[in-house]
Amino acid sequence: MREELLSTFGTQFEQPLIDEIVAVGKLVEVPAGETIMDIGNYVRFMPLLLSGAIKVLREDDEGDELLLYYLEQGETCSVTMACCMGQTKSEIRAITETETKIVMVPVPKMEEWMAKYKGWRNYVFESYHNRLNELLNTVDSIAFKNLDQRLVAYLKKKAQVTNDDCIRNTHQEIAYDLHTSRVVISRLLKKLEKMKKLVLHRNHIQIVDL
Structure with a gap:
């Protein structure tokens, strides 16, 4: 797991942060088409995507789905982060689009690393920024295309x-x-x-x- 973390996040994360992720993270390999997070579930772990792709969906009151965005290598889900920080239930569904390798990080580590590592803070803020842009693109697509x-x-x-x-x-x-x-x-x-x-x-x- 260490080599894959270094390959994916080595330019963003400090070495001590990589060491901590190796110590507390759980490496999971998931086949395509699996639901790894569902609407209404509490979020216990935050996923760091090492390889593959995940699609993130929203569901309306009638059970119909809408694709919001994809997560790719090196990314995480900011909606998941928000649920973690607020200790609320998930409002999205995440399904693996391809065979996917993920490191699952325990939620309590999020706040600890925010205070401890600049690389982690920058990663979290960049993730929020990227997901917001993708959500705006989705809204624009529905409204204007x-x-x-x-x-x-x-x-x-x-x-x-x-x-x-x-x-x-x-x-x-x-x-x-x-x-x-x-x-x-x-x-x-x-x-x-x-x-x-x-x-x-x-x-x-x-x-x-x-």
Whole structure:
């Protein structure tokens, strides 16, 4: 775990902080498609992402989901931090997009390290800043972009975080993430295929030129 921490956070974290993370952190390897945090749960650990990707979702009163953002290598979830600090229940769902390796840090260490390590403080503040920008981008996308633009942006981001031009989600799963219907997504995907932007296969979508 130490070598992976140094590779991912070595330029941000002080050596004594790395030592403490090794001492108290729990290394977890999670396959794709697993829920690692759910709505209504108390947060006991804060995840530091060593590899892979996690999608963070919000749920409305009717149980429909909306994709907020992705977490990638070297990142953590600021919403999780807020829940940790306030000792409140989680208001988001986090699902592994790919096979993922995470270091789970006990919540009590967060405040201790904020006072103790400049590298940790900077990391936390930068995480809040990045997640806020991504949330604003999500709001802007919903408010100002039509659904076909949102779909293209979604597919491009998914290809980026998975490092794969083959999107292996079903039309229904994409519809859930974009908070719309499967019929609408299928129609828009067909439109993009006619424009030669992608190719629809039985079990995946091949991106060509988005």
